[in-house]
Structures are given as structure tokens and as C-alpha cells.
Amino acid sequence: MTVDVVLPCLDEAAALPGVLAALPEGYRAIVVDNGSTDGSAEVARAHGARVVTEPRRGFGAAVHAGLLAAEADLVASLDADGSLDPGDLPRLAALVLAGDADLVLGRRRPTPRSAWPFHARVANRALARAIRRATGVALHDLGPMRVARRGDLLALDLQDRRSGYPLEMLLLAVAAGLRVRELDVPYRPRTGRSKVTGTLRGTVVAIADMRRILSAHRERPAHGRQGSEPRS
Known part of the structure; x- marks a missing residue:
């Protein structure tokens, strides 16, 4: 079956050829150009990707x-910087297709360890603990690689448009009774300069966004956070 793969992109012209070439058969790239000035959109089109401008x-x-913009029933997303291997997507998608999960996240395993900056790893561990307390889901990483059905994600009515988006997705998915799983995936050094969590400033901004989402989640009435029972 066809799977649409969303690749958020800001100045990733150097990484895109390798990322797009690594997509498995049946996985269709949607590169979302988020203000690139390095010709990322043109590179993406030249390598067969559909380009959406945001x-x-x-x-x-x-x-x-x-x-x-996606049209397939199953939608995946991952960073366009080459740090994650699109070849791992079928393992995540298989859990959804088999009915064993509704939202599958890739748990990043840095290879080498330096691929994931120390400050970002510390922040991620703290966030994972907060997520476990808030949801009861045994999650270790709020990673950027994920797979779910498009209809399920649209039904969550996600509102955040900053770094809090992945956390909002997870919290609302759990509240809606979606079954969340994670699988280990290798995490490699990215291609080019990091613009978000690879920098100290980007990590600080991301933490602030995550705290805002968690605070809003805690303030919701308890019955509004429980949602339905997990799907069987």
C-alpha cells in the first residue's frame, strides 16, 4: 500500500537527495518547505518529491x-536532515497495519552517541518522565519519526504549530484511546547545521513549548483527559 511521508524542511538541500533516495517502495515523499533559502524545494522536486509550501x-x-496535503490512509513523518533512515518506516507501519498500535514512534538510539547532543538527551529524558507521569504510557523518546492513520491524526484536531506539536499529538492520542507504541531506530549525525534541538537555543525554545503543552494538559478536567478506552 502507499504511505505518505511528511518531511518538514528548512534548508535541507544537502540532506534531501539521500533521504529521498532511501524511501522504501510505496512510500511517497511530501516535502514541506518551511521558508528555505538554499533551494531545498527545487532539490526535492528534482528527486521526485511532492513539495508543499508552508x-x-x-x-x-x-x-x-x-x-x-497527504492522501494515503497511512501517514509517516520524520526529519529531513538525514539523521533518521526512512528504511525503518516499514517496521513502524507494520504495527499499525497489523492492528497492534495506532500511533508508533521511533525511539532514537544514537550511533554514535555524539549524534545526539548531551543537552538534548538530558531534556528528552526529563520530558519522557513527565509524559509517563501524565499519561501512564511507558515512553522513552518523543521522537520525530512516527506513523499513524491520517484519519486518526486529523480527528485529534491538533492546534499547536510550534515545537509542542509532537507532544500535543501524543497527549491527545492517549486521551482519545489510541494505542501508542515505540520501536528502536538508529539516530545518526545529521547533515548540515542543526536549527532546532541540536542547538542550545533551539532546545530551550522546545522545552518552553513542551512545558506549555503539558501545563495545558494538566489543567484540563480529569474526564477530559481520560478519553475512551484503548482500542483492542
């Missing part, structure tokens, strides 16, 4: 634009 800056804005 002028509003933000990780959530880019990913959600790709979700809206």
Missing part, C-alpha cells in the same frame, strides 16, 4: 501542512 514558521506548522 510560510508559517514552526515544526508543527510544517508537519500539519503535510498531514493536510
